[in-house]
Amino acid sequence: GPKVLQIPSHxxxxxxxxxxxxxxxxxxxxYFYWYKQILGQQMEFLVNFYNGKVMEKSKLFKDQFSVxxxxxxxxxxxxxxxALEDSAVYFCASSWTGGNTLYFGEGxxxxxx
Amino acid sequence: QQQxxxxxxxxxxxxxxxxxxxxxxxxxxxxxxxxxxxxxxxGPALLIAIRSVSDKKEDGRFTIFFNKRExxxxxxxxxxxxxxxxxxxxxxxxASGSWQLIFGSGTQLTVMP
Numbered sequence: 566g567p568k569v570l571q572i573p574s575h576x577x578x579x580x581x582x583x584x585x586x587x588x589x590x591x592x593x594x595x596y597f598y599w600y601k602q603i604l605g606q607q608m609e610f611l612v613n614f615y616n617g618k619v620m621e622k623s624k625l626f627k628d629q630f631s632v633x634x635x636x637x638x639x640x641x642x643x644x645x646x647x648a649l650e651d652s653a654v655y656f657c658a659s660s661w662t663g664g665n666t667l668y669f670g671e672g673x674x675x676x677x678x
Numbered sequence: 679q680q681q682x683x684x685x686x687x688x689x690x691x692x693x694x695x696x697x698x699x700x701x702x703x704x705x706x707x708x709x710x711x712x713x714x715x716x717x718x719x720x721g722p723a724l725l726i727a728i729r730s731v732s733d734k735k736e737d738g739r740f741t742i743f744f745n746k747r748e749x750x751x752x753x754x755x756x757x758x759x760x761x762x763x764x765x766x767x768x769x770x771x772x773a774s775g776s777w778q779l780i781f782g783s784g785t786q787l788t789v790m791p
Contacts, residue, residue: 600781606783606784607784608722608767608781621778658721665771666712666724669722671719672721
């Protein structure tokens with residue numbers, strides 16, 4: 566089936582440093598999402614993105630977070646600066662239409678020390 | 679207050695039995711309800727989905743029963759196999775306005791051989 570690729574699969578970073586998580590969504594999908602999952606618990610919505618703009622974001626999407634997709638390249642989640650509570654698995658997803666069938670990547674495990 | 683609730687954190691059944699996973703929701707505007715299956719170390723994958731205009735959706739061994747009046751739904755897995763052992767997430771989204779897919783906390787299913 567359609568594949569969403571995420572790079573890196575895991576990263577350990579010092580608190581206060583910047584991290585960029587990259588996502589290569591399904592080609593021809595128009596809507597992009599980031600979700601956060603802690604310790605195999607529920608997926609928590611962070612943000613969705615369409616036509617170059619953030620459409621919705623949750624309270625988990627702190628000021629230190631930003632997303633972009635310059636010129637149709639990777640859809641990125643940047644955290645600057647990182648905090649200990651940012652340690653989690655971040656899942657990227659994409660869909661053809663908004664809010665319906667989301668295809669998820671395998672996640673980027675972030676450990677902030 | 680959780681918008682999508684899965685009452686059972688875990689469920690164990692024997693091979694060949696029907697596993698029943700329950701889900702309820704708060705928001706009457708939700709109209710699309712997918713179930714996602716997640717294996718350890720992987721991203722969630724869409725298993726089956728239903729829209730609120732239907733009360734049943736079947737796909738092979740997997741069936742969703744939906745009760746709009748009671749705001750609940752269930753996923754039935756017939757003839758459960760050990761390979762079905764995974765975490766199952768119920769999710770919901772609205773027809774319009776929001777593109778957020780809201781997830782429940784998940785039910786970890788174990789199928790014993």
